[in-house]
Amino acid sequence: MSESNRSRMMRSRQRAATVAITTILVGGAGGAAVTGASLLSAEPVLTRPAGPVPVETMTVAMQPGYSVLRQFTGQIEAAMQVSAGFELSGRITHVLADEGETVAPGQPLARLDTSALIPEDAALRAERAAAEADAELARLTLSRNDALTARGFRSVAAQDEARLTLARAEARIAAIEAQIASVAVRLDKSLLTAPFAARIGSRLVEPGQTISAGQPVLMLLDTAPPRLRVGLPPDLATTLSPGDRVRVAVDGTELPATVRHLRPDLDADTRSRAVVLTVDAPALPGQTARLILSQQIDEPGFWAPLSALREGVRGSWSVMALEPTPDGDRTVPVAIEVIHTDGARVFLRGMLPEGGRILGRAPDRVAPGQTVLAVGG
Structure with a gap:
């Protein structure tokens, strides 16, 4: 075969390969267009909307006030020293x-x-x-x-x-x-x-020592039940009377005690009124003890768990109240005032009616105006 014939054959083969590749590319593009058109023309698939979020609720029960557990520190004394x-x-x-x-x-x-x-x-x-x-x-x-x-x-x-x-x-x-x-x-x-039944607290002299008149020789502590002297605010002291039964804590142990008497004056430094109690159990003079009193505060409000609070702006607080609607219970934020807390609960005051319902737990995951499913309360 001559050189000219060989060149013509190579050019024919290149033209055939180009035509084949072009045909393939055009066919692929047409198939993609047809597939896309069919997808666009298909009907959309509708997802099922989520139901109301279940939430734990509680009923508002108004109270005329609340009690506060207060503790006052004093010192155990001998009945007579x-x-x-x-x-x-x-x-x-x-x-x-x-x-x-x-x-x-x-x-x-x-x-x-x-x-x-x-x-x-x-x-x-x-x-x-x-x-x-x-x-x-x-x-x-x-x-x-x-x-x-x-x-x-x-x-x-x-x-x-x-x-x-x-x-x-x-x-x-x-x-x-x-x-x-x-x-x-x-x-x-x-x-x-000995002038009375006593225990020897301290020995201050020894035999052979010369003393002057009135110089202490022995310290005597009465064997009668010890006493506790505590300073109280005047308004709280007036709630106690001689003979009242109260509780005191000595080294973490609660002991019964009886009010013996109240001082008729105020301490000039602390402006407190001293109350003397008889501790009806063994205690050592000099020990530190605490008088435990329950004080009633006349302040209307209601109790709620700490988890019911929702923090607002500038230190304000609110709770999520529930408002009935045809579609279900809807959340409504209500501003409240925190009056007292005992750690797990808070005593609140706000514009909530007796018997109203509020969210008792995790209010942050529920948005205002959201429809919820009430559980409890």
Whole structure:
């Protein structure tokens, strides 16, 4: 085959391939157009609309007020606390009680040195005996003078002298007896005894120590039920009366208590009124305790769960109320005022009627004006 014939054959083949490719492309485009037209001409598929959102509701129950649990801190005190000491100065010879011991009324607690009082008492008794002898002599002399005067052998002046001598002797005896009694009192006061049933709180002196009059020797704590002193606001204190039963908390344990009395004045620093209570259970003086009181607040409103609140602008709050419509319950936002909360619940005030219904949970997922399906309430 010549070179010219070979070239003509190659050009014929290229023209045939070009025509085939063009035919394929035109046919594909036509098929796509037909398919698109059929899709556009088909009827649209309608989706089923979603039903009302189920929501948890509650009924508004108006209340005339609410109660607040308030706690006030105070300190446990002994029913009576006394710093026991001697009325006399002197040297301590014995301390007969130690810290923590329980003592009975009249039980000896400590002694002073009385060695100087014993000879003084003996000397006074001897002096009284001498004075009594002088008085007896004066009495006999007066008796004889009375007899002699009656017979005219003694003058009236001698009789008066005998009478006055007897009077001086008797006065001297009375003075000596008063001194003996004084020594007896000092001997008695040299022994310190418990004035009431008590526990020894602290021991402040030791044997051999010289003390002055009135210096504390032992701290005595009454064994009677302890007391709690608490400062209350004046308006709240007036709600309590002696004999009322209340609750106190000591170290996390609630104990019964009884109101003993209320102070008639206000504390100058805290402007509170002190209330003293008797704790009807063991407690240690010095412990911190809390008085638990329930205070009634006369403020109309209603209780709702915390989850019912919907936060608004600038710190405002609202709830979603339900309004009946022919299509179902529709949500309507209602502004409210939060009066009080106890953690899980809130006490609210707003323009809601008695028996009205509001959303009790998750109001943020429900838009105002949305139709909902009420559950509960």
